[in-house]
Amino acid sequence: MFYLLIIFIVILFLTLLTMSIASISAAPYVPLFKRDVRRMLEIAQVNSNDIVYDLGSGDGRMLVMAARKFEASECVGFEISFLPYLISKIKILLLGHNKKIKVIPKNLYTQNLKQATVITCFLLPHALKKLGPKFATELKPGTRIVSYAFRIPGLKRLKKDKPNPKSTAIHLYVV
Numbered sequence: 001m002f003y004l005l006i007i008f009i010v011i012l013f014l015t016l017l018t019m020s021i022a023s024i025s026a027a028p029y030v031p032l033f034k035r036d037v038r039r040m041l042e043i044a045q046v047n048s049n050d051i052v053y054d055l056g057s058g059d060g061r062m063l064v065m066a067a068r069k070f071e072a073s074e075c076v077g078f079e080i081s082f083l084p085y086l087i088s089k090i091k092i093l094l095l096g097h098n099k100k101i102k103v104i105p106k107n108l109y110t111q112n113l114k115q116a117t118v119i120t121c122f123l124l125p126h127a128l129k130k131l132g133p134k135f136a137t138e139l140k141p142g143t144r145i146v147s148y149a150f151r152i153p154g155l156k157r158l159k160k161d162k163p164n165p166k167s168t169a170i171h172l173y174v175v
């Protein structure tokens with residue numbers, strides 16, 4: 001009983017600490033609706049030739065849908081919040097996708113993104129401002145970027161998807 005309590009307190013502490021850091025760093029943990037995950041992957045036209053990177057992958061829903069429904073060949077997520085990271089790892093293991101999907105518990109700003117053919121992100125404007133130059137210099141020509149809600153300063157947008165006045169905009173870029 002005592003050990004269970006200690007484990008619970010440690011998990012709670014790690015969860016609160018890493019979620020606070022994430023909120024300041026790039027965005028708080030706000031999972032997308034499944035319909036918006038699908039929209040993003042459709043707009044990027046993800047297919048079996050793609051390597052999809054989700055920056056701030058939360059509970060892994062983007063990676064799982066990219067692998068299962070869109071048959072992306074490889075999916076990689078970066079996530080620094082402890083609890084969403086743990087949930088995504090368990091989900092991927094249970095679904096048996098641990099070869100195709102990787103979630104890395106590291107800071108998204110410091111990762112090398114050059115292998116990606118598609119980048120997905122739902123991050124705050126200050127994070128996108130920091131990432132714009134990284135995208136422009138590091139990504140291979142032809143890489144698609146889809147950003148939920150917020151535009152990426154400094155990159156030329158190819159398309160804005162907002163099917164009705166109530167829906168949130170999704171912005172498509174091709175570097």
Ligand SMILES: C[S@@+](CC[C@H](N)C(=O)[O-])C[C@H]1O[C@@H](n2cnc3c(N)ncnc32)[C@H](O)[C@@H]1O
Nearest residue numbers: 022026027029030031032056058080081107108
């Ligand atoms: C708005 S959520 C997006 C969730 C997810 N992409 C989805 O499809 O539901 C942003 C995520 O970015 C994570 N995050 C924030 N700063 C980060 C950083 N510097 N490195 C890695 N992940 C970060 C947060 O923990 C959070 O899970």
